[in-house]
Amino acid sequence: MAHRLAGKVAIITGGGRGIGAGITQRFAEEGAKVAIVQRSPPPNTMLNEHIIYVKADLSSSQEIASAVQMVAERLSGLDILVNNAGIMFEKTVDEMTEADWDQMMDINLKAPFLLTKAAMPHLRNRPGASIVNIGSIEGLASNPGHPAYSASKAGIHGFTAAVAVDHGHEGIRCNAIAPGWINSDLSEVYIDSMPDSARVRRELMAMHPVGRLGEPRDVGNLAVWLASEESAFVTGHVYVIDGGRTKKLPLPVA
Structure with a gap:
């Protein structure tokens, strides 16, 4: 079976852990050369001839x-940008400072804009260029204490549509994935703390x-499709991947 991303070069922000690591792994399996871009180095075991690490503070x-x-220089171009890196904290509007709000927007919303802007000249030069933004089901609804997070992810969904509209004629597609609960080190710590x-x-x-709960590879599988030519007529959309969670109406528990 042919590798769906053979010969493609991808940037994945926050690609060294959690959902990002699931996307990195699947991209490499499908033949892409991947650059993990984040502030802290990923585990050395992730790096090989297909996966490199480039350090960057995404608030800069x-x-x-x-x-x-x-x-683009080290890997001879750029075909795919995955805006995955993000932060999350739980504070209501009353509890949140202006600095808290700004930090959330800088990392979750401004960084994807800056990355997309920087990537555009490179993406224009490649056939089948694709941007995949990681939003959230919290861009569609919200858990308690998440006004800044929900606003940032709703912003990502709107940004996705706008980029698709503006740059489709240049052969650049842009879609978003809205994950639900995905297992990770952080989610395990959260559950165990209860x-x-x-x-x-x-x-x-x-x-x-x-x-079952979601796994990083579940998101990676969808990201591969959105980055590949199999989705060549797909742009501007938000794909919810949540095991049906947001479609199930809650009932009182006895």
């Missing part, structure tokens, strides 16, 4: 621009019609 416009340029973690796990499972 200068470091973003130089990182994109460095990737007083009754076993009950939390049972209730989480019950929220998902497919009967």
Whole structure:
């Protein structure tokens, strides 16, 4: 079976852990050369002839621009940009400072804009260029204490549509993935910190019609499709990947 991303060069921000690592792994398996762009180095075990690491503080416009340029030079161009890196904290509007709000927007919304802007000259030169933004089901609804996070992810969804409209004529597609609950180191720590973690796990499972929680590879599989020629007529859309969670209406638990 042919590799769907053979010969493609991809940047994946935050590609060294969690959802990002799942996307990185699947892209490499499908033949892409991947540059993980983030502030901290990924595990050495992730790096090989297909995957490199480029350090960048995504709150710095200068470091973003130089990182994109460095990737294009080292890997001879750029075909795919995956805006995955993001932060999350739980604070209501009352609890949140202006600095909190600005930090969330800088990393979750401004960095993808700056990365997209820096990538555009390179993407224009490649046939089948694709941008994949990682939004969230919280860009469509919200958990308690997430006004800044939900706003940033709704912004990503709107940004995705606008980029698709503006740059489709240049052969550049732009889509977003809105994951639900995806297992990760952080989610495991969160569950284990609960007083009754076993009950939390049972209730989480019950929220998902497919009967399991998501894995980073689930998101990676969808990202491969959106980055490949198989989705050549797809642009401007947000793909929810949540095991049916947002389609299941809640009922009171006895």
